[in-house]
Amino acid sequence: MSSSDIFIGETLGTAVLILLGGGVCAAVTLKSSKAQGAGWLAIAFGWGFAVMTAVYMTASLSGAHLNPAVTVAIAIKDSDWSNVPVYLAGQLLGAMIGAALVWVAYYGQFRAHLTDDSIVSVPREEGMVDQHAAPNAGPVLGIFSTGPEIRVPWQNLATEIIGTVVLVLAVLTQGLNDDGKGLGPLGALITAFVVVSIGLSLGGPTGYAINPARDLGPRIVHALLPLPNKGGSDWGYAWVPVVGPLVGAVIGGGIYNIVFA
Template sequence: MDHLGTDFLSELVGTALLVLLGTGVVANVALTKSKGFNGGTLMVNIGWGLAVFAGVIVSYASGAHLNPAVTLGLWANGATHFGGANTQVDVNALSILAFIAAQLIGAIIGAVFTWLAYKQHFDEEPEPANKLGVFSTGPSIRSYGWNLVTEIIGTFVLVFVVIGFSRNSGGGGLDALAALPVALLVIGIGASLGGPTGYAINPARDLGPRIAHFLLPIKGKGSSDWSYSWVPVVGPIIGGILAGLLAIPLLPILT
């Protein structure tokens, strides 16, 4: 486990950058005084895709999971190690918890920096829902069961394809060459499946910023909508594990 500290830092920094740029593009589109106001969902999708690109580029030392659903999906797929070629660690309870903890902490940090970047715009924004929407996802039609299904399907697509890429880089995660394809995949998932729930497809991406929203002294912020918060956590976990399990028989045939 000599490399676990390196992998922890890699996951933390990569996820922080991912969430900073991802929530940043939402802030640009959602906050009334921003120059990107009303930029549209496609702008958000592209921004999140490029956020993933940046996160993967700086964190390939750990395999660039950046997402508990990816970590658990790789585990379910039978991965014996996480990390890059020079920072591999055995897959066990400690390494899984370390990766997920790093992702959650990184997501909180990234969200805090988004708030700092847009501090004056948050102060001027009259709608609490727009402020919360920067930090966390929410359904266009609230139906917890169907919202859960949407998150399971979207995350399944993400993790299934990520495992396909991972097979070509040793099975412990992604390498830098996968950054652009995975970024395009995230844009595609958002464009195709993002309408119902805003496509969290990542428990840390939603829970970490939601915690930041709850803790930060955001003027007029309103509720953090904890009643919905379990959906973008449980859905992606189920979708990621299902993708890992089904990839075992399918990917050797398909790739």
């Protein structure tokens, strides 16, 4: 794989991942969306299918890591860090592009949602949950990035670490192609269902980022977009879905080398 193939593949793949994953969050959340209120099951499966689509689309180019945690875990397994910066750059850029495309696709729904007094004027203390209950979190931030239901930093961090360890161990033991550098055809399907499982089982406390680029790139886009009444981007929490998955990747990669290699 050339550096250009890696960068293009990771940018395209992560953009599709966030477009479809963030898209299901927008569909479930936003006023005047036909899927509004479809619930957590739709979100978990939406993200799983987003992973599957993006991986099948770009695996031949870059191995379809689409996640800095996966890239770091594979680098630990192989003791090869030479292409890690290229992977990370493509993933972050792709995540930002995907988030911007969600805004374009749901432009009218964003405006309807964020100009509805019943949504933007509800006091924080009157039952707003998830990202809405967090300080400095706007009423649509959960479409772009994750946030805890109960803000206990050590627990939130531990949840992200645990979920990422499960993900990277599944990728390393079941998902890699023949050269071990990325996801194979069967691995894409397995990984997609692992993501669904993590969402259903471990997603409740934090919204399961398990991918630093998935959270950081769209959070940056949320901060930049001209959304009316969007509220803050909750930068005080932003370190958790970045640090947690990276720590989980190191732990998962270490477990693989000790137990499976």
